[in-house]
Amino acid sequence: MNRSTKLGAVAAAALVLTVTAPAAGAHPGRPAGPDPARATLPAGDGWASAGTGTTGGAAADASRVFTVTTWAELRAALAVPGTEPRIVKVVGTLDAVEAGCAAFEAPGYDFQRYLADYDPAVWGYEDEVSGPQEELRAASATAQGQAVKVKVPANTTLVGVGRDATILGGSLQVTGVDNVVVRNLRLESPLDCFPQWDPTDGATGAWNSEYDSLVVYGSTHVWIDHNTFTDGRHPDSSLPEYYGEVYQQHDGELDVVRGADLVTVSWNVFTDHDKTLMIGNSDSAGATDRGKLRVTLHHNLFDDVVERAPRVRFGQVDAYNNHFRVPDTDYVYSLGIGLESQLYAEKNAFTLGSGVPAGQILKKWKDAPVTTAGNYVDGRPVDLLAVHNEQFPAEVLRGDAGWTPVLRTRVDHPLAVPALVGVHAGAGRVR
Secondary structure (H helix, E strand, O other): OOOOOOOOOOOOOOOOOOOOOOOOOOOOOOOOOOOHHHOOOOOOOOHHHOOOOOOOOOOOOHHHEEEEOOHHHHHHHHHOOOOOOEEEEEOOEEEOOOOOHHHHOOOOOOHHHHHHHHOHHHHOOOOOOOOHHHHHHHHHHHHHHHHHEEEOOOOEEEEEOOOOOEEEOOEEEEEOOEEEEEEOOEEEOOOOOOOEEEOOOOOOOEEEOOOOOEEEEOOEEEEEEOOEEEOOOOOHHHOOEEOOEEOOOOOOOEEEEOOOEEEEEEOOEEEEEEEOEEEOOOOOOHHHHOOOOOEEEEOOEEEEEEEOOOEEOOOEEEEEOOEEEOOOOOOOOOEEEOOOOEEEEEOOEEEOOOOOOHHHOEEEOOOOEEEEEOOEEOOEEOOHHHHHHHHOHHHOOEEOOOOOOOOOOOOOOOOOHHHHHHHHOOOOOOO
């Protein structure tokens, strides 16, 4: 695609784009309109439609419409000053770590030296690691964080153009702002170049990593629509082991945390990941999260994910018409019930892997009520709460989340959900 100017420095001039020709027709998850970048969240479509609704940068003047083809250009476009509406269109593949991990290494950092210094046979499991190599690892991690994280300002629409708009290894931070739309992007999970070894994490220690593909932190009115979240080229199965533990280089795909509120997550694909989607990241965050974290999840595909689809603390979360395609092995759970959560799970479809019992779909982390209604498992209606409580009598969950969702534009029969979501969810399916 030809560009009339190139974004370089933060103060670069905005590109003036021509309006895309109107698309013919629409599908159930595709708001009608001539240009996907100008789409706004329909009235009544989940929690993000409450109050002032969510429009992102739909009203942007031509001077605040940017087209970007590199990670540097994206960072520049999002850093242009002002909170007036802006649209940032992503074309092609943007690679946040194109130069490789070595570009972030602090002078003197040596991974083989790190492994030798903190080998449990030498260091043990009683104390957290410290010393020169841990300090250099932390400095290297800081450099990577500065390179791969980018803040998305208020009143912004970030949208992929066409069917193949991709961000590799970047972490989008929607932090402390209002009115943001993220659509039509393939987001390959960031690969942490410098995970930290924590010998005190569990009985045999663990590698802990940073960076989610998308973080909504203390922000309101956020619409996340028609994206594909994936580990892509670096599935967990490709990661090595050190000290007998997987060298985990992935964190989450999507986090909604720390007072975030009024979020709609629709028609996305979450695939090939372990700890996928967290709503509320700490039991100790009640001061910021209580009464917030109101999130709607509808018409999303959770495909081959191990757990957290989502895990919920505090929030009133409406999860309906999602399809959960559960893996045969390593599956932990789909819907996690955490402290003071009020999850309402209705008319979802679950396709279970071989030998996976339906009682495993729910997971009790802390005592909290949950509503499960009209859900189907392998094509048949199943009372998720009853089968969970029967399978796990020591982890009985209470029914009735104490509220009834009203912000829904359409509710499909769960038997129709796998086909609808399979055809229409994910990046590259917006016109």
